[in-house]
Amino acid sequence: MFSRFLIAVLLLSGQPGFGHEFWIEPESYQVEPGASMTATLRNGQNFEGISLAWFDNRFTRFELATGETLTPVEGRMGDTPALQAIAPGDGLLIVLHETTPSNLTYKEWEKFLAFAEHKDFPTAAAAHTAAGWPKEGFRESYTxxxxxxxxxxxxxxxxxxxxxxxxxVALTNPYDPQFDGNMRVRVTYQGLPRRDAQVEVFDKGADGTVAVSLTRTDQDGVAVVPVTPGHSYLFDAVVLRASPQAGSSEKAPVWETLWAALTFAVPE
Known part of the structure; x- marks a missing residue:
């Protein structure tokens, strides 16, 4: 128990070298009204990661949405899973979570270059050099x-x-009986569609095998992803921008990343 708690603290403190993606993973994506339901906050890679406990100073939003109703998720320090609640009435339930900023340090320029290539930021290296930022020991803030x-x-x-x-923003509901097997989502940034943005798709089969693929949004910020019954999915999209703190001090982050994630399952 202690070692798991320690790992969670290290992850939340933004230590470099740990997993990349962050997502919400319900124990079951389909529950009955009035039933107990849980969901885990996870951090890791390839749709596999460790559970993060409840720390109320590590998030700015943690809510359940049903229709127009928003309800804060209640919890206590150290709760694992972080979401433990009673399911409301019939309908699509949306779990929302936004974290407070954390920092990591790039000790090697090559690691930043690899990250920029992986997440499709082809101009990042040139912008970094043009800004005169150091290529070792520089920081990134992320949410x-x-x-x-x-x-x-x-x-x-x-x-x-x-x-x-x-x-x-899911434009189709995978739990709708009329769902046609194509998941349509819009990716937004500051309320506006992200055009030609990379979306990383993690597809987990019933046997736990994960397939990873890439797609892009169109001119309306929409991506269409064929999905398979009986599988669960994680969609991931990242914004990279210059940190507003850049240049304010030697230890200030020069880059800021904002990570969007969506998880859901497709009924059999």
Missing amino acids: RHAKALMAVGDGSGQDRAFGLATEF
């Missing part, structure tokens, strides 16, 4: 902006924008 789609009872309803700094 997480995650959503999960769950079905309570019939799971009917529609996702919407909730004003996250960056977010996925």
Whole structure:
């Protein structure tokens, strides 16, 4: 128990070298009204990661949305899973989570170059050099902006924008009986569509095998991803921008990343 708690603290403190993605993983994506439900905050890679406990000073939003109703997630320090609640009435339930900023330090220029290539920021290296920032020992600030789609009872309803700094907005409901197997999502940043943005798709089968692929949004910020019944999914999209703190001190971050994530499952 102590070692798991220590790992969570290290992850939340922004130590470099740990996993990249952050997501909300319900124990079950489909529950009945009035049933107990749980969801874990995870940090890791390739849709595999460790559970992060409840720390109320590490997030700015943690809410459940049903229709127009927003309800804060209640918890206590150290709760694992972080979400433990009673399912509301029938409908699409959306779990929202935004973190406070954390920092990491790039000790090697090559690691930043690899990250920029992986997340599709082809001009990052040139912008970094033009700004005169150091290529060793520089910092990045990052925040997480995650959503999960769950079905309570019939799971009917529609996702919407909730004003996250960056977010996925599901344009189709995977729990709808008329769902055609194509998940349509819009990626936004500061409330506007992100055009030609890279979306990383993690597809987990019933046997736990994970397939990873890339797609892009169109001119309306929309990506269409074919999905498979019985599988669960994590969509990930990252914004990289110059930190507003850059140049304010030697230890100030020069880059800032904002990570959007969406998780859901497709019923069999």
